[in-house]
Amino acid sequence: MQRRDLALAAAGLLIAWEIVALIVHVDVLPDPIAVGVAFVHALPNGLAWHFLVSAWRVVASVVLAVATGVPAGLALGQSPRLNRLFSPIIYILYPIPKIVFLPIILLFLGIAERSKIFIIFLVLFFQILVVVRDEASALRPELIYSVRSLGAGRRALFRFVYLPATVPAALTALRISVGTAIAVLFFAESFATTSGLGYYIIVESWGRLAYPEMYAGVAAMSLLGLMLYFVVDRLQRWLAPWMFIRG
Amino acid sequence: MIQIEGMTFTYPDRPPLFERFSWQVAASEAWAIIGPSGCGKSTLLYLIAGLRQPQAGRVLVLGYPVARPLASTGLILQDYGLLPWATVWENVALVMRMGHFYRHKRAAGSGPRPYPRAGITPDQVDHWLERLGIAGLRDAYPAQISGGQRQRTAIARSLLQNPNLLLMDEPFSSLDALTREDLQQLTAELRRETSVTTLLVTHSIDEAVYLGQRILILGQPPACQARVIENPEAGSPGYRGRPAFLDRCSELRSALDVLAEEGRRHAAA
Numbered sequence: 001m002q003r004r005d006l007a008l009a010a011a012g013l014l015i016a017w018e019i020v021a022l023i024v025h026v027d028v029l030p031d032p033i034a035v036g037v038a039f040v041h042a043l044p045n046g047l048a049w050h051f052l053v054s055a056w057r058v059v060a061s062v063v064l065a066v067a068t069g070v071p072a073g074l075a076l077g078q079s080p081r082l083n084r085l086f087s088p089i090i091y092i093l094y095p096i097p098k099i100v101f102l103p104i105i106l107l108f109l110g111i112a113e114r115s116k117i118f119i120i121f122l123v124l125f126f127q128i129l130v131v132v133r134d135e136a137s138a139l140r141p142e143l144i145y146s147v148r149s150l151g152a153g154r155r156a157l158f159r160f161v162y163l164p165a166t167v168p169a170a171l172t173a174l175r176i177s178v179g180t181a182i183a184v185l186f187f188a189e190s191f192a193t194t195s196g197l198g199y200y201i202i203v204e205s206w207g208r209l210a211y212p213e214m215y216a217g218v219a220a221m222s223l224l225g226l227m228l229y230f231v232v233d234r235l236q237r238w239l240a241p242w243m244f245i246r247g
Numbered sequence: 248m249i250q251i252e253g254m255t256f257t258y259p260d261r262p263p264l265f266e267r268f269s270w271q272v273a274a275s276e277a278w279a280i281i282g283p284s285g286c287g288k289s290t291l292l293y294l295i296a297g298l299r300q301p302q303a304g305r306v307l308v309l310g311y312p313v314a315r316p317l318a319s320t321g322l323i324l325q326d327y328g329l330l331p332w333a334t335v336w337e338n339v340a341l342v343m344r345m346g347h348f349y350r351h352k353r354a355a356g357s358g359p360r361p362y363p364r365a366g367i368t369p370d371q372v373d374h375w376l377e378r379l380g381i382a383g384l385r386d387a388y389p390a391q392i393s394g395g396q397r398q399r400t401a402i403a404r405s406l407l408q409n410p411n412l413l414l415m416d417e418p419f420s421s422l423d424a425l426t427r428e429d430l431q432q433l434t435a436e437l438r439r440e441t442s443v444t445t446l447l448v449t450h451s452i453d454e455a456v457y458l459g460q461r462i463l464i465l466g467q468p469p470a471c472q473a474r475v476i477e478n479p480e481a482g483s484p485g486y487r488g489r490p491a492f493l494d495r496c497s498e499l500r501s502a503l504d505v506l507a508e509e510g511r512r513h514a515a516a
Contacts, residue, residue, distance in 0.1 A: 146328025151318025
């Protein structure tokens with residue numbers, strides 16, 4: 001993606017917003033300039049803090065999910081026996097929308113940080129686990145044979161075949177599920193807490209009918225998602241350049 | 248170099264492929280192994296490579312059973328077995344990196360150390376890329392190069408180890424005719440240069456006669472005894488154009504026909 005194209009697309013969206021705001025002309029739809037002013041004004045007055053809290057929650061969940069989901073997926077993908085044992089369980093758990101467990105998680109883990117981190121972790125963990133498992137088990141037996149025949153034992157196979165084969169897949173899973181993670185975060189932060197962008201949007205601005213501030217919060221949450229997506233995309237291009245070549 | 252003594256091998260729920268099969272290969276010999284599909288010729292290579300274990304009897308390489316693949320045995324497969332995420336250079340250098348990875352590891356038990364040797368240098372990687380004529384492709388990924396170039400990469404990777412045994416499982420059968428002849432000639436040259444023992448599995452009579460100084464014929468399974476055709480001129484330059492080449496081809500063809508006929512009679516009985 002060209003940087004210039006991205007800038008043009010962003011400008012186009014802002015202009016469309018401006019036009020709609022001008023036509024509709026109601027105070028529930030402030031124009032981008034008013035929201036920009038509110039955004040800059042709100043940043044030092046709490047918005048930046050809420051942004052950092054939300055960012056920390058997502059990043060902590062991502063780190064936890066990658067640190068557990070990749071090894072678990074690799075273990076299942078390498079061992080047909082383990083996979084046979086666990087795949088029915090995963091088959092049942094994978095499609096359940098994890099967000100419905102939120103009340104239960106709140107009961108068990110309380111309303112503190114860890115319940116929010118845990119619910120996002122749950123969402124990401126299954127995505128990463130399934131993708132890494134499928135990627136590892138789909139490696140061609142010929143590839144494994146030929147690397148084994150070069151003298152690779154289990155550890156070298158893991159280091160030189162399974163790991164490089166599955167880390168890019170884990171990043172793809174992350175890139176796809178980062179949006180869901182933030183949606184879940186938004187919901188989890190919209191009650192029983194006093195920090196985070198969800199709280200800022202729902203309680204601090206929507207609740208007080210402070211529309212420009214509410215939009216500033218929405219913009220901040222969108223930026224958070226965009227930034228995470230961008231970081232994962234960059235990471236993937238850096239770690240797996242071969243995925244982006246045209247054969 | 249290789250001794251197979253009274254070996255029996257069966258895949259689960261299938262008829263046996265080998266029954267008390269014995270066969271010997273001496274160092275520096277160039278063998279071709281030919282036979283119909285399903286005769287067990289690829290399995291024979293996998294058994295020698297240590298990727299399969301016989302149910303009875305022994306498979307010895309340099310006097311030791313092969314409990315696991317040895318780095319000193321190279322294996323070239325029809326579909327190359329290259330890492331799709333690594334460039335040509337990185338694919339060949341994999342052996343160097345694995346040698347470094349295992350540098351402190353000793354052999355467990357008796358027999359040769361199975362790990363790639365430490366101390367391979369980037370210069371040696373470059374040397375083999377040069378020799379195989381793929382130095383210009385060092386930064387390309389496998390998806391960006393032709394089948395012949397991929398197979399050259401796989402051969403360079405195997406030869407970087409200085410193998411004493413090279414096993415090739417239908418290495419050229421998915422290549423077009425010209426590339427195939429090119430690589431057959433290269434294989435004959437490399438054999439003369441390195442005197443590595445080679446076992447080439449093929450279903451092509453022409454290829455077997457061109458590259459196999461001794462040709463092992465496998466018929467319908469189970470294989471019990473080794474049938475061998477001697478073909479000492481194989482691998483010499485220009486062999487394909489000589490009358491002896493055509494004579495050997497027809498000798499091999501009639502031997503295969505006889506075996507097929509025996510197989511049919513056996514199946515009918």
